[in-house]
Amino acid sequence: MPIDGDQEDMPQLDDVTPQDKKAFKTAVMTMLAGAALLTYLAVIDQSPLADSEGNLASVTAPIFGMIVPLIFLFFVVPGIVHGFVAKTFTNSQDVIKAMSTAMEGMAYYIVMAFFCALFIKAFGDSQLGTLLSVKGATFLASLELSGGVTMVGIVFLVAFINLFVGSSSAKWALISPILVPMLMQLGYSPDLTQAAYRVGDSSSNIITPLLPYFPLIVLYCQRYVKSTGIGTLVSMMLPYSIALLVIWSIFLVLYWTLGIPLGFGSSYAYPAAG
Structure with missing residues (x-):
């Protein structure tokens, strides 16, 4: 099928700037820090994420009730960090606006x-x-x-x-x-x-x-x-x-x-x- 779209309307891939690279690295480090904290809380004795018998792979374990907020935090926190480091976000209103736009699909x-x-x-x-x-x-x-x-x-x-x-x-x-x-x-x-x-x-x-x-x-x-x-x-x-x-x-x-x-x-x- 021949491509006949307007070049101006097609997505443009901008060059990756040093600021973008810094923002990406910072966001990745933030996510890894969160993963390390979660792992630590999961493996320690009397983990608050395990059930009364210390089992994480149990439907009664608190971590099962935290899956949705954990997924939310693992994406939203690095995303906010990336936005501020990359200067996409300048204040809290920008964060709220971005979230509101994403929720329009719901x-x-x-x-x-x-x-x-x-x-x-x-x-x-x-x-x-x-x-x-x-x-x-x-x-x-x-x-x-x-x-x-x-x-x-x-x-x-x-x-x-x-x-x-x-x-x-x-x-x-x-x-x-x-x-x-x-x-x-x-x-x-x-x-x-x-x-x-x-x-x-x-x-x-x-x-x-x-x-x-x-x-x-x-x-x-x-x-x-x-x-x-x-x-x-x-x-x-x-x-x-x-x-x-x-x-x-x-x-x-x-x-x-x-x-x-x-x-x-x-x-x-x-x-x-x-």
């Missing part, structure tokens, strides 16, 4: 979360979730499908639904009240169900126009090829989407077959053995 999810909350409340009061779970579990059991086939089916189902509901969190809020209890009745853990969900959801993101960032991707493509549209992007990305769907499904089944843990404290069966 507007779609916030709107969807509001309506999902209403749906979940009405769905719970109607008891339809319980009915569908029981009937669905009975139907799946009658098919006598192997576990691998069932999970691959869930993967493809989620990939299809993803074409109509772009938000990952909103989609999980819609279908988890049905899928999770239904598969639990068949002996599959919620951990395995969510892993299958993530495989299907991530594989078809790039080919659904309802993806919040899809218009932005089209816009970036139009910088290089003016005729780029939704169809152009979908047709280009479809082979990659199918390849990801197949390869990640195989990975999931292999993990399950070989008994490789999905994560700390996770299991494949419900109830978990031991």
